[in-house]
Amino acid sequence: MPKEATTANRSFSNSFGYAAEELSKTFLSPLGIVAGIIVILGLIITVLRFTGGLAAVTNLSDYNPWGIWIGFDLLTGVALAAGGFVTSAAVYIFGMKKYHSAVRPAVLTGFLGYVLVVVALHYDVGRPWRLPYPFILQQGTTSILFEVGACVALYLTVLFLEFCPAALEWLGLKKVRDLVIKLTMVLTIFGVILSTLHQSSLGALFLIARSKLHPLWYSSYLPVFFFISSIIAGLSMVIFESTLSHRYFLHKMDAAHLDEREGVTLGFGKAASFVLAGYFIVKVIGISEGNHWHLLATPYGIWFLVELFVFVALPCYLYAIGTRDKNQRLIKFTAVWTVLGVVLNRLNVSLVAFNWHLPAADRYFPHWMEIAISIFLVTVGIIAFRVIVSVMPIFYEHPDFRKNH
Amino acid sequence: MGETIFTLHEFMLQTETITYIIVAISFFVILFFWIFLTKLDGE
Amino acid sequence: MSVSRRKVLVWMGTAGLSTAFGRSAYSATNHLKGYPDSFGVLYDNMLCIGCRSCEAACNIVNALPPPARPFNDLSVLDSNRRTDPKAFMVINRYDHVENTKSPLHQRIGCNHCLEPACASSCFVRAYTKTKTGAVSYDASVCVGCRYCMIACPFDIPTFEYDKALAPRIRKCTMCYPRLIEGKLPGCVVACPTQALTFGKRTDLIKMARERIRKRPDRYVDHIYGQHEMGGTSWLYLSGDPFKEMGMREDLGITPAPEMTKRALGAVPIVAGIWPVLLTGIYAMTKRKEKIAKEEQEKAIAMALDQAKAEAESKIAEALAKAKKEKEAAIEKEVKKALEKTTGTQAKEDA
Numbered sequence: 001m002p003k004e005a006t007t008a009n010r011s012f013s014n015s016f017g018y019a020a021e022e023l024s025k026t027f028l029s030p031l032g033i034v035a036g037i038i039v040i041l042g043l044i045i046t047v048l049r050f051t052g053g054l055a056a057v058t059n060l061s062d063y064n065p066w067g068i069w070i071g072f073d074l075l076t077g078v079a080l081a082a083g084g085f086v087t088s089a090a091v092y093i094f095g096m097k098k099y100h101s102a103v104r105p106a107v108l109t110g111f112l113g114y115v116l117v118v119v120a121l122h123y124d125v126g127r128p129w130r131l132p133y134p135f136i137l138q139q140g141t142t143s144i145l146f147e148v149g150a151c152v153a154l155y156l157t158v159l160f161l162e163f164c165p166a167a168l169e170w171l172g173l174k175k176v177r178d179l180v181i182k183l184t185m186v187l188t189i190f191g192v193i194l195s196t197l198h199q200s201s202l203g204a205l206f207l208i209a210r211s212k213l214h215p216l217w218y219s220s221y222l223p224v225f226f227f228i229s230s231i232i233a234g235l236s237m238v239i240f241e242s243t244l245s246h247r248y249f250l251h252k253m254d255a256a257h258l259d260e261r262e263g264v265t266l267g268f269g270k271a272a273s274f275v276l277a278g279y280f281i282v283k284v285i286g287i288s289e290g291n292h293w294h295l296l297a298t299p300y301g302i303w304f305l306v307e308l309f310v311f312v313a314l315p316c317y318l319y320a321i322g323t324r325d326k327n328q329r330l331i332k333f334t335a336v337w338t339v340l341g342v343v344l345n346r347l348n349v350s351l352v353a354f355n356w357h358l359p360a361a362d363r364y365f366p367h368w369m370e371i372a373i374s375i376f377l378v379t380v381g382i383i384a385f386r387v388i389v390s391v392m393p394i395f396y397e398h399p400d401f402r403k404n405h
Numbered sequence: 406m407g408e409t410i411f412t413l414h415e416f417m418l419q420t421e422t423i424t425y426i427i428v429a430i431s432f433f434v435i436l437f438f439w440i441f442l443t444k445l446d447g448e
Numbered sequence: 449m450s451v452s453r454r455k456v457l458v459w460m461g462t463a464g465l466s467t468a469f470g471r472s473a474y475s476a477t478n479h480l481k482g483y484p485d486s487f488g489v490l491y492d493n494m495l496c497i498g499c500r501s502c503e504a505a506c507n508i509v510n511a512l513p514p515p516a517r518p519f520n521d522l523s524v525l526d527s528n529r530r531t532d533p534k535a536f537m538v539i540n541r542y543d544h545v546e547n548t549k550s551p552l553h554q555r556i557g558c559n560h561c562l563e564p565a566c567a568s569s570c571f572v573r574a575y576t577k578t579k580t581g582a583v584s585y586d587a588s589v590c591v592g593c594r595y596c597m598i599a600c601p602f603d604i605p606t607f608e609y610d611k612a613l614a615p616r617i618r619k620c621t622m623c624y625p626r627l628i629e630g631k632l633p634g635c636v637v638a639c640p641t642q643a644l645t646f647g648k649r650t651d652l653i654k655m656a657r658e659r660i661r662k663r664p665d666r667y668v669d670h671i672y673g674q675h676e677m678g679g680t681s682w683l684y685l686s687g688d689p690f691k692e693m694g695m696r697e698d699l700g701i702t703p704a705p706e707m708t709k710r711a712l713g714a715v716p717i718v719a720g721i722w723p724v725l726l727t728g729i730y731a732m733t734k735r736k737e738k739i740a741k742e743e744q745e746k747a748i749a750m751a752l753d754q755a756k757a758e759a760e761s762k763i764a765e766a767l768a769k770a771k772k773e774k775e776a777a778i779e780k781e782v783k784k785a786l787e788k789t790t791g792t793q794a795k796e797d798a
Contacts, residue, residue: 055609062530062606065594093726095733126592126607126615130572138573138589141421142414144708145595146571147715150425185730186436193722197715204711208569208599211699223711354598411483412577413563413678413705421712428719435723 015171015391022390026383035379042376045369049123057369063355064364066124071350073120073374075202076343077113078152079226082234083241084110084159085195088188090271101257102264104166104394105245106238111159112381112388118156120377144204151198158191169398170391177401199230206349216295216304217353219286228279233342235272236315239265239335249389254396266323269331272338273319280312300356307348311341482562486581487627488649488681489636490656493693494666495643496553498525498541505638506537509623528694531557531606536620537635542693552686554693555644558583558604558620559673560681565704569599574617581649581681582622590617601677601699622681649681656685678703 027036049057060067087106090096122128135153140146161180168177203226206213219225242264246253287293295301315338322330355363389395410416504519506512512534517524525541537557544550560583567575567583574590577583592615597605608615623633636646645652656671672684676699684695691697 049612051612053608053610053612053615056612058609060609062532062597063603065597065607089726093730093733095730095737124593126594126611127590127613130589130591133589133591134572139422139425140571140573141425142417142568142705142708142712143571143595144711145569145593147712149571189723189726189730190432192726193719196718196722201711201715204708205595205598207708207711208565208704209601210702210707211601211696212598220710223714411480413480413703414567414577416480417568417705417709417712418573424716428716431720432723439723439727 018391019387022387023383026386035383038372038376038379039383041372042379045373045376046123048369049373054124054126057367057373059364059367059370061362061364063358063362066350066354067364068347068351068366068370068374069120069124071347072343073377074117074124075346075350077117077120078199078202079230079233079342079346080237080339081110081113081117082195082199082230083238084113084162084234085188085191086231086234087238088162089192092185092188093192096267098260098263099267101260101395102238102242102268105241105389106234107159107162108166108385108388108394109237109241111156111163112384114152114156114159116377116381117152120374123373144201144207148198148201148205151194151201155191155194155198158187158194162187162191166388166392166394169393169401172400174400195230196227200224200227202226203349206354209354212355212357213349214300214353214356215290215292216287216301217349219290221282221286221289222349224282225279225286228275228282229342229345232272232275232279232338235268235275236335236338236342239268239272239332240339243332243335245389245395248386249395252389252395256397257395262328265328265331266326269319269334270323272335273316273323276312276316276319276338280308280316283308283312300353303348303352307341307344311337311344315341482679483577483579483581486562486579486649486681487622487646488560488581488652488683489622489633490645490647490652490683490685491555492643492645492656492659492685493552493554494685494687495641496539496555497641497643498522498539498551498553499640500524500539501638501640502555502635502644503535503537503539505634506620507535509626509634510536510621512536525553529556531604531619533606533608533616533618536618540694542688544688544692550688552688552693554686554695555682555684556602556604556694557682558622559602560620560622561677561704562679562681563677563703563705565599565601565677566596566605568705568708569595571595578624580622580624580627582624582627583681584621584624585617585619587616592617599704601696601704649683652683656683659685675701677701678706 026032045057054060058067058069083106087099087103091099091103121131125131131149134140134146134149161183164180165177168174168180200223203222203224206218206222207220210218242261246261287296296305315334318330318334318337321327322334351364393401410419500519500522507515507519515534525539528540529535529538531538537555540554540556541551542554544552560577560581562577564575564577564583566585567573567577571593572589572591574586575583575596576586592607594605594607594617596617597603597607605617605619607617623631623635626633632646633644636644645655647655653671653674656674660667660669660671666687668686668689670686670690672686672690672695673680673682678701684690684693686693686695689697
């Protein structure tokens with residue numbers, strides 16, 4: 001049992017002291033040094049962004065107003081953070097108690113993911129301090145982006161509250177913690193509603209740009225595609241995060257966590273296989289509804305088929321084999337492959353299929369500083385994850401709060 | 406009812422604004438209704 | 449016939465989804481025709497000589513910085529341009545060697561759509577379609593998200609990417625401040641050949657129809673902007689096909705807000721049905737767990753009872769058996785005793 005797990009003689013400031021200690025320890029390992037360099041570089045580019053404008057650090061143009069900060073940080077980030085609502089729903093709504101140990105790590109991943117999405121947004125929009133304007137000043141209710149913004153803001157609050165009990169247990173604030181725990185059911189349901197809405201609406205953002213998106217990716221079913229693939233992304237990210245955590249944070253895990261681990265991988269792998277099958281079917285229906293079969297023979301069509309077969313059909317099959325053979329390694333590999341597939345899909349919609357009709361000179365490729373900032377934000381997220389799981393009861397049950405589920 | 410609506414944009418601005426408000430209110434209504442129903446079960 | 453709770457939830461889900469995704473033959477919005485008496489500008493490229501006076505006037509009226517090359521430098525037209533933060537309107541030249549109509553020009557700038565995609569997409573209502581027909585942009589609320597640039601089918605809005613703290617979207621305003629003063633747009637005033645005509649949109653369409661009717665050999669039989677994206681306030685006549693003038697002919701006539709209507713409509717339906725559906729699933733899951741627990745307890749109790757009954761019957765059996773054995777033993781002893789007695793009696797008698 002990790003030694004920080006008792007409240008004996010622990011004060012508020014002691015807790016933060018432990019956290020600060022863990023934070024500084026992060027940069028001591030070889031990987032930590034690399035992370036440190038990335039962070040320093042990121043901070044420098046941040047200054048450049050806010051002194052020289054977007055032109056100084058991006059390759060954005062009037063034809064390409066959205067680059068990887070939207071295509072990756074926002075669209076992909078939100079999809080990959082979907083593990084929170086998927087796991088909470090499985091455990092609390094569908095009553096699958098055997099996945100209970102996966103809830104806190106999934107909620108943490110989701111919470112950090114959404115925080116990073118909001119931070120990334122501050123880099124991308126022209127006047128980030130005006131981000132509250134749509135809510136407090138003038139509501140553009142005809143805009144899908146308004147709905148995305150409202151749902152993301154609310155969902156961030158939900159995730160924060162779902163994450164709170166772990167932090168409150170760490171700080172020893174029992175009364176507040178017990179109060180917040182009572183909200184679990186309401187938060188879970190509200191979280192599923194909000195997630196359904198904004199995951200699908202991120203796809204709906206592109207509905208208005210019908211003339212700019214390649215017909216194989218443009219569909220009135222875009223919201224459905226994005227929602228289903230977010231579930232797939234969430235399930236796979238939980239497996240992926242579990243794989244990494246078992247490698248680097250094994251000493252933090254209690255018996256329940258270690259016992260349930262293989263069951264989570266198998267169960268989530270099976271679910272992912274099934275949802276991937278459904279996703280494949282609706283994508284094919286999308287082609288049929290648009291009568292776009294002939295487009296499959298074009299270069300873009302080949303690329304679409306690569307996305308569909310290599311990154312949807314293949315992982316569906318591999319997950320199924322892994323489930324049948326109870327092959328943990330295969331499922332873990334497939335999870336990484338599936339996550340890459342969702343990344344590919346989001347980038348395809350926002351950057352590859354978007355403006356497909358423009359001449360090469362007008363197409364977009366990210367500036368290295370844009371890539372650096374994206375890596376910087378992911379690195380900060382990983383560091384935060386590391387510090388939090390090192391000091392808070394994420395992978396173990398706090399001894400003072402056991403049997404409260 | 407006030408000014409006439411001439412464009413689809415104006416129409417949707419009105420319908421969506423009212424709808425969002427209805428959704429926000431409904432969330433609380435359904436929450437309190439659920440609490441009421443489960444209390445009836447004596448849980 | 450009783451209906452299960454699960455059935456009702458499935459029906460509701462289906463009803464909701466079909467409302468969101470179903471097609472309605474009678475739309476509630478078919479009657480919306482836009483502001484009556486709104487203005488527009490007609491650009492006729494058979495009258496345009498490519499002098500760039502309109503560009504110069506636009507620059508002055510909007511107080512834009514002087515360009516790198518002056519407006520009377522017509523070699524600028526050698527390459528096609530798009531709008532940028534210093535040029536709200538550009539004239540492009542198109543040369544067709546075989547064609548006797550060449551060179552022809554095309555004006556690129558905000559078309560002030562009847563149902564603007566920018567206004568529909570803006571989450572802070574920075575765009576307004578005014579009654580004059582001009583689509584105005586309010587930089588004082590703009591957050592700089594650039595979704596309007598994604599939405600505009602004509603790729604018109606341009607962004608001040610090099611400004612760090614106060615970047616704005618820039619585009620043709622149709623000289624709205626001048627319009628409300630009763631003045632004409634700067635470009636219209638400056639045009640020496642009346643290639644640009646200002647007037648009520650309905651009148652301009654009639655005028656354009658008339659020009660085509662009078663000279664069918666001269667003009668392509670199409671008024672660009674009459675129906676594209678639901679109609680625009682800027683209208684175009686051309687001597688050569690619009691596709692060759694850099695104008696997309698594949699945009700369709702569906703206005704932008706129509707494209708997002710269904711998705712927007714699905715949002716409140718999900719928000720309305722999901723709470724009931726999810727809470728219902730939760731309640732059913734809990735009930736299943738409760739029933740499973742009760743059945744398990746019942747099974748345990750039954751098993752206990754059965755074991756108890758079995759044990760009791762075993763004890764009773766054992767007791768009965770013991771009793772029988774005891775009785776048999778007693779009988780045996782009694783018999784033995786009796787035999788002994790009769791044996792002694794027989795001995796005494798002898």
